[in-house]
Amino acid sequence: MTYKGFATTAIHVGQEPDPVTGAVTVPLYQTSTYAQEEIGVHKGYEYARTHNLTRAKWEQNLAALEKGTHAFAFGSGLAAIDTVMKLLSAGDHVIAAEDMYGGTFRLFDKILRRFGMEFTYVDMTNPDNVKQAIKPNTKMIYTESPTNPMMMLTDLAAVAAHKGSALMVVDNTFMSPYFQQPLTLGADIVIHSATKYLGGHSDLVHGIVATNHAAVAEQLTFLQNAAGAIPGPFDCWLCLRSIKTLAVRMKQHEANALEIAKFCAAHPKIQKVYYPGLETHPQYELAKRQMRGFGAMISLELGSKAAAVAFSRAIKVFTLAESLGGVESLVCYPVGMTHGSVPPETRAKLGITEGLIRLSVGIEDVEDLLADVEQALASI
Numbered sequence: 583m584t585y586k587g588f589a590t591t592a593i594h595v596g597q598e599p600d601p602v603t604g605a606v607t608v609p610l611y612q613t614s615t616y617a618q619e620e621i622g623v624h625k626g627y628e629y630a631r632t633h634n635l636t637r638a639k640w641e642q643n644l645a646a647l648e649k650g651t652h653a654f655a656f657g658s659g660l661a662a663i664d665t666v667m668k669l670l671s672a673g674d675h676v677i678a679a680e681d682m683y684g685g686t687f688r689l690f691d692k693i694l695r696r697f698g699m700e701f702t703y704v705d706m707t708n709p710d711n712v713k714q715a716i717k718p719n720t721k722m723i724y725t726e727s728p729t730n731p732m733m734m735l736t737d738l739a740a741v742a743a744h745k746g747s748a749l750m751v752v753d754n755t756f757m758s759p760y761f762q763q764p765l766t767l768g769a770d771i772v773i774h775s776a777t778k779y780l781g782g783h784s785d786l787v788h789g790i791v792a793t794n795h796a797a798v799a800e801q802l803t804f805l806q807n808a809a810g811a812i813p814g815p816f817d818c819w820l821c822l823r824s825i826k827t828l829a830v831r832m833k834q835h836e837a838n839a840l841e842i843a844k845f846c847a848a849h850p851k852i853q854k855v856y857y858p859g860l861e862t863h864p865q866y867e868l869a870k871r872q873m874r875g876f877g878a879m880i881s882l883e884l885g886s887k888a889a890a891v892a893f894s895r896a897i898k899v900f901t902l903a904e905s906l907g908g909v910e911s912l913v914c915y916p917v918g919m920t921h922g923s924v925p926p927e928t929r930a931k932l933g934i935t936e937g938l939i940r941l942s943v944g945i946e947d948v949e950d951l952l953a954d955v956e957q958a959l960a961s962i
C-alpha cells in the first residue's frame with residue numbers, strides 16, 4: 583500500500599501488523615539461520631546475512647520514504663558508502679564534493695585509491711565544475727547537500743543534468759527524506775548515516791542506501807550479501823521504531839534551529855553563522871527550492887580557537903560530542919573532532935577554521951537552548 587503523506591508512510595509502510603500474531607510492531611527476527619524442510623525446500627530464508635525479515639521491513643519503509651524502489655541497510659553509514667563504491671572497479675573515475683564528511687574523504691583517499699579508483703574533488707556549489715571534470719572513465723558523481731560542516735548546497739537537479747551515464751550519489755544524512763528527496767531531483771542513489779536523524783536517539787550506528795535504478799538495486803542486493811556489511815536485526819528494529827517519529831522530530835529540530843540561527847546571527851560575538859535557513863546564506867533561494875525545510879545543523883565562526891574552547895566548556899544543555907541528529911543537542915569542534923583527517927590546506931580553503939564550532943540542534947525546549955547558547959557566549 584502507498585500513502586500520500588510522509589508521516590503515514592513512515593508509520594505504516596513495512597510496518598503492517600504481523601500476520602501470525604497481529605502484533606502491531608514488526609517482530610525482531612533475532613536469528614542467524616532458518617530451518618529447512620528438506621534439502622533445497624525452504625520458505626525463501628536460508629541464512630540471515632542474505633535475508634532477515636526485520637531488516638527487509640525497514641528497507642521497504644525507507645525506500646518508500648526516499649521515493650525509491652529499493653533500499654539496503656548496513657552496519658554503519660560508512661559501510662553503506664563502502665558498499666556503494668563497490669559498484670565501481672579499478673580505473674573508474676569519481677567526481678566528489680571537496681566539502682564532504684571527513685570519514686567519506688578518508689575512505690576515498692586512504693583506501694579506495696589503493697584499489698585503483700580515481701577521484702577528482704570539485705566545488706559542487708557550481709554545477710559547471712562537475713561538467714568540466716567529466717572524463718571518459720567517469721562512473722560516479724558523489725555529493726552531500728548541505729555539506730558538513732560548511733552547509734553549502736549542491737544544486738542536485740543541475741548536477742544531474744550533467745551526469746551522462748555516470749551514477750549520481752547523494753549523501754542525504756543532514757536533511758533526512760523529510761526535508762529532501764534526492765531521487766526526485768535526478769539522483770540515482772541516496773545514502774544515509776542512519777546513526778543520525780533516521781535513528782534519531784544517539785543509540786545506534788547504522789547506514790542505509792536507497793535507489794530507484796533497477797540495475798543498481800540488483801547489484802546492491804548482490805553486494806550487500808557478498809561483501810556482508812549488514813546490520814544486526816535489533817538495530818533495524820530500532821530504526822523501524824525511530825522512523826515513526828521522524829516527521830515530528832524534524833519539524834521540531836528545524837523550528838528550534840531557526841530560532842537559534844537567528845539569535846546567533848544577531849549576536850556581536852559571532853562572526854558568521856552558516857545555516858541554509860537564513861536569508862543571508864548565499865544559496866538561500868536554492869535551499870527553498872530543493873528542500874522542504876532547512877534542517878537543524880548550524881556552524882558558527884567564533885573567531886579563534888580560544889573562543890571555541892571557552893564556548894564548548896561553558897555550554898551545558900548541549901553536550902560536546904561527535905555525531906548529530908539525535909533528540910539531544912550536541913556541539914562539536916570540526917577541526918579537532920570530525921574533520922581531523924581533512925588536510926589543513928583543504929580545511930583552510932573551505933573555511934573550517936580553529937574558531938568554527940558546529941551545533942546539532944535537538945528537540946529540547948528552545949528557551950533552554952537559547953539561554954544555554956547565550957550564557958556560553960557570555961563566557962568567551
Ligand SMILES: *Cc1c(COP(=O)(O)O)cnc(C)c1O
Nearest residue numbers: 658659660683753755775777788
Ligand atoms: C556520520 C556521517 C557519515 C558516516 O556514517 P557512520 O554511521 O558514522 O558510519 C557519513 N556521512 C555523513 C554526512 C555523516 O554525518
